[in-house]
Amino acid sequence: MSVIYLLISISIxxxxxxxxxxxxxxxxxxxDDDYTPSVxxxxxxxxxxxxxxxxxxxxxxxx
Amino acid sequence: MDTQNxxxxxxxxxxxxxxxxxxKSFCCNGCKTVYEIFSVNDLTCYYDFEKAxxxxxxxxxxxxxxxxxxxxxxxLLEFEEEATAIVSLSIPHIHCSSxxxxxxxxxxxxxxxxxxxxxxxEKKVRITYNPQTVSLSKIVYLLSxxxxxxxxxxxxxxxxxxxxxxxxxxKLGVAFFCFGNIMLLSFPEYFEVNEFWLDTYKPFFxxxxxxxxxxxxxxxxxxxxxxxxxSIRSKMLNIDIPIALGIIVMxxxxxxxxxxxxxxGFFDSxxxxxxxxxxxxxxxxxxxxxxxxxxxxxSYFPIAITRINSDGSEESVPVxxxxxxxxxxxRNQELIPVDGILISEKAAIDYSFVTGEAVPITKNSGxxxxxxxxxxxxVVEMEVLYSVSQxxxxxxxxxxxxxxxxxxxxxxxxxTISRYFxxxxxxxxxxxxxxxxxxxxxxxxxxxxAILIVACPCALALTAPFTMGNVLRxxxxxxxxxKNALVIEQLAxxxxxxFDKTGTITTNKKAKISYEGESLSSENLTNIKxxxxxxxxxxxxxxxxxxxxxxxxxxxxxxxxxxKGIRAKIQGIEVVIGSAAFAGxxxxxxxxxxxxxxxxxxxxxxxxxxxxxxxxxxxxxFKSLKQNYQIKVLSGDNEGEKFSLEMLLPVGTELxxxxxxxxxxxxxxxxxxxxxxxxxxxxxxxxxxALAQSNVGISISENVNVFSPACDGILEANEFQKLHYFLKxxxxxxxxxxxxxxxSLLYNIIGLSFAITGHxxxxxxxxxxxxxxxxxxxxxxxxxxxxxxxLR
Numbered sequence: 001m002s003v004i005y006l007l008i009s010i011s012i013x014x015x016x017x018x019x020x021x022x023x024x025x026x027x028x029x030x031x032d033d034d035y036t037p038s039v040x041x042x043x044x045x046x047x048x049x050x051x052x053x054x055x056x057x058x059x060x061x062x063x
Numbered sequence: 064m065d066t067q068n069x070x071x072x073x074x075x076x077x078x079x080x081x082x083x084x085x086x087k088s089f090c091c092n093g094c095k096t097v098y099e100i101f102s103v104n105d106l107t108c109y110y111d112f113e114k115a116x117x118x119x120x121x122x123x124x125x126x127x128x129x130x131x132x133x134x135x136x137x138x139l140l141e142f143e144e145e146a147t148a149i150v151s152l153s154i155p156h157i158h159c160s161s162x163x164x165x166x167x168x169x170x171x172x173x174x175x176x177x178x179x180x181x182x183x184x185e186k187k188v189r190i191t192y193n194p195q196t197v198s199l200s201k202i203v204y205l206l207s208x209x210x211x212x213x214x215x216x217x218x219x220x221x222x223x224x225x226x227x228x229x230x231x232x233x234k235l236g237v238a239f240f241c242f243g244n245i246m247l248l249s250f251p252e253y254f255e256v257n258e259f260w261l262d263t264y265k266p267f268f269x270x271x272x273x274x275x276x277x278x279x280x281x282x283x284x285x286x287x288x289x290x291x292x293x294s295i296r297s298k299m300l301n302i303d304i305p306i307a308l309g310i311i312v313m314x315x316x317x318x319x320x321x322x323x324x325x326x327x328g329f330f331d332s333x334x335x336x337x338x339x340x341x342x343x344x345x346x347x348x349x350x351x352x353x354x355x356x357x358x359x360x361x362s363y364f365p366i367a368i369t370r371i372n373s374d375g376s377e378e379s380v381p382v383x384x385x386x387x388x389x390x391x392x393x394r395n396q397e398l399i400p401v402d403g404i405l406i407s408e409k410a411a412i413d414y415s416f417v418t419g420e421a422v423p424i425t426k427n428s429g430x431x432x433x434x435x436x437x438x439x440x441x442v443v444e445m446e447v448l449y450s451v452s453q454x455x456x457x458x459x460x461x462x463x464x465x466x467x468x469x470x471x472x473x474x475x476x477x478x479t480i481s482r483y484f485x486x487x488x489x490x491x492x493x494x495x496x497x498x499x500x501x502x503x504x505x506x507x508x509x510x511x512x513a514i515l516i517v518a519c520p521c522a523l524a525l526t527a528p529f530t531m532g533n534v535l536r537x538x539x540x541x542x543x544x545x546k547n548a549l550v551i552e553q554l555a556x557x558x559x560x561x562f563d564k565t566g567t568i569t570t571n572k573k574a575k576i577s578y579e580g581e582s583l584s585s586e587n588l589t590n591i592k593x594x595x596x597x598x599x600x601x602x603x604x605x606x607x608x609x610x611x612x613x614x615x616x617x618x619x620x621x622x623x624x625x626x627k628g629i630r631a632k633i634q635g636i637e638v639v640i641g642s643a644a645f646a647g648x649x650x651x652x653x654x655x656x657x658x659x660x661x662x663x664x665x666x667x668x669x670x671x672x673x674x675x676x677x678x679x680x681x682x683x684x685f686k687s688l689k690q691n692y693q694i695k696v697l698s699g700d701n702e703g704e705k706f707s708l709e710m711l712l713p714v715g716t717e718l719x720x721x722x723x724x725x726x727x728x729x730x731x732x733x734x735x736x737x738x739x740x741x742x743x744x745x746x747x748x749x750x751x752x753a754l755a756q757s758n759v760g761i762s763i764s765e766n767v768n769v770f771s772p773a774c775d776g777i778l779e780a781n782e783f784q785k786l787h788y789f790l791k792x793x794x795x796x797x798x799x800x801x802x803x804x805x806x807s808l809l810y811n812i813i814g815l816s817f818a819i820t821g822h823x824x825x826x827x828x829x830x831x832x833x834x835x836x837x838x839x840x841x842x843x844x845x846x847x848x849x850x851x852x853x854l855r
Contacts, residue, residue, distance in 0.1 A: 034184075
């Protein structure tokens with residue numbers, strides 16, 4: 001039954017891993033603006049579906 | 064009439080000016096150009112997300128020339144290296160998803176921009192670009208040309224990097240982490256089964272829980288200890304004292320419990336308590352990041368101004384570098400940053416921002432001009448008398464009375480309750496301790512700590528944050544933005560309301576215009592309208608908008624004399640529009656009236672009289688407010704409108720005219736000395752002092768993105784008639800809080816009955832605490848939503 005020490009330790013370590021991920025997310029500012037990303041996410045899709053060409057055109061222009 | 068709207072900006076299109084391009088109609092050339100830019104770059108997606116999202120680009124030639132000055136640019140940038148620079152620009156026009164889309168695709172419009180990211184709540188765009196390929200001024204001009212003109216003011220100067228305080232988020236995260244894991248690990252203990260394996264591992268689980276509780280106890284709850292310590296030192300018993308006491312006692316008791324193996328301790332309740340209370344704190348902090356309630360003159364002032372050097376060359380210099388004796392060039396719509404003497408012959412200066420008076424004042428060569436005025440019309444030159452820090456406006460602002468007192472002048476409702484709560488709690492704790500110590504010392508200590516633990520006023524402390532936070536959101540949705548939750552409490556206490564006249568109960572935009580004199584033929588009307596069209600004077604613009612739609616005719620000769628009027632020729636007919644003297648009016652110009660006189664071919668016709676237009680719903684609002692509040696109206700204007708105001712407002716409303724900013728402030732102060740709770744409703748800078756002095760200062764804004772003086776709340780002008788509803792809602796919020804206080808005290812009594820009898824098990828505490836929290840939170844949310852609906 002002493003395997004419980006191992007299991008609990010692993011679970012705590014995993015939890016700490018997630019906790020560190022959370023701290024990093026806050027630090028990089030992911031929680032500062034909780035509105036814009038929700039809108040931005042929708043644009044990417046529409047761009048790809050509707051206008052696959054324009055991006056190539058701009059690239060050509062830049063070249 | 065054709066009611067077509069512009070494809071780009073959504074404004075009505077005047078038939079004669081309609082521009083059709085690409086099968087789409089536009090109201091003006093500017094809008095068409097923006098569309099062209101977008102269509103050439105395949106960015107017409109812009110119009111798919113939102114209908115008519117754009118703004119007409121304004122002509123800003125020369126306005127941002129200061130961005131060529133490298134030392135100024137350096138102050139604006141967040142980060143700068145050889146090939147990368149990052150700048151954050153505030154763009155008030157950001158309002159919809161199309162805005163986000165176009166601004167995040169800037170790199171397709173301008174080479175050199177690598178990424179741009181919009182922060183919608185703050186209305187800011189953060190642009191990363193290569194300064195070797197593109198300059199900041201080029202980016203700013205690009206943004207302006209597509210209708211997103213950034214707002215750059217003195218406030219941006221030397222901002223550098225702002226430190227965002229994220230400590231509450233961290234604390235909440237830590238508390239949640241500890242709470243969750245401890246809950247999981249204490250689960251076996253809840254069942255109290257005498258099973259062999261569970262008993263074997265008990266110490267391991269308990270010590271693990273102890274370790275996990277440390278971060279929550281030491282870090283997450285630290286604010287409560289600090290606040291409790293501060294309130295003890297200032298001898299004010301606030302709610303944080305019993306909270307801090309409860310937390311510390313809980314921790315000490317639980318630690319002793321596991322050290323001496325008495326039981327599992329209350330670590331689960333302890334961390335849960337901390338978590339829920341921090342959650343309440345988080346909920347209460349609802350900020351409108353795109354608004355600022357602490358503005359001072361800096362956010363109005365330009366960052367740089369054009370200086371004319373002795374050799375005649377023009378140069379952009381930061382306003383802080385302006386010296387006495389410098390010669391400055393002020394363009395149309397530019398703000399005068401310092402006091403000085405006018406060199407140019409004539410200038411029309413709009414002091415609306417200082418005095419609230421909408422009609423510009425004419426200054427002649429040699430007159431003194433004060434900082435804060437806006438030049439309207441052509442470019443003028445002035446000589447500096449004082450530097451920025453010594454100018455009248457800056458001095459006025461630095462005046463102590465204009466600074467909002469930092470000390471809180473009132474006790475919040477929670478603090479009032481806790482003044483009684485804390486002593487009563489300590490009394491009960493010591494009384495039961497005294498009772499039990501005769502019977503059994505061990506139980507006595509247990510009971511004493513259990514009382515402090517269970518009475519820890521978690522639900523009590525959460526009531527106000529959740530109610531106020533919710534009401535704050537309800538008000539925000541209706542365009543009434545409050546600085547923080549405490550303002551709601553203040554609103555509920557108000558018994559006197561003082562209104563400013565100009566811009567507050569009257570609108571700045573529309574004036575009621577009436578005509579007096581000989582009737583004008585439609586041909587003459589056409590001529591007048593055409594002439595007015597060419598003029599930029601605010602009165603001309605108002606009159607132009609007022610006159611019916613006409614076809615336009617060609618003007619052959621046009622001359623605008625600043626401060627006097629316009630003289631123009633249309634097909635040989637001479638039209639003179641302007642002041643009484645200029646247009647040759649026979650009657651003396653009545654001082655108390657704003658009027659424009661008309662003379663055509665040397666024949667005097669009559670005058671258009673401008674009366675202030677009162678806000679919609681003003682009469683009914685005042686009528687309903689009058690029942691519960693004392694109403695007073697202050698005005699910086701003359702008594703010209705006394706009569707019409709008296710007709711409009713309910714009998715007994717006090718009207719006071721000719722009030723200077725300092726007098727307004729003094730007036731509020733006197734009312735407060737009479738023991739009144741005053742709410743000041745104002746707009747411009749002229750009310751800033753009064754807004755700061757009053758218990759609640761509400762600023763009325765035609766457009767919340769445009770800047771308003773420091774205040775406690777910003778109300779969008781269109782919602783003005785709802786003011787009484789907002790006041791009623793704030794009162795109901797306080798009722799809700801009182802009801803919920805009753806409920807949470809009930810929970811405390813139940814908990815105490817367990818504690819005093821010495822039966823508080825960790826499991827009981829673990830049930831009571833979240834149960835009370837959840838019921839209280841749902842109760843206040845439902846009640847405040849209910850009142851918000853019912854009152855409407």
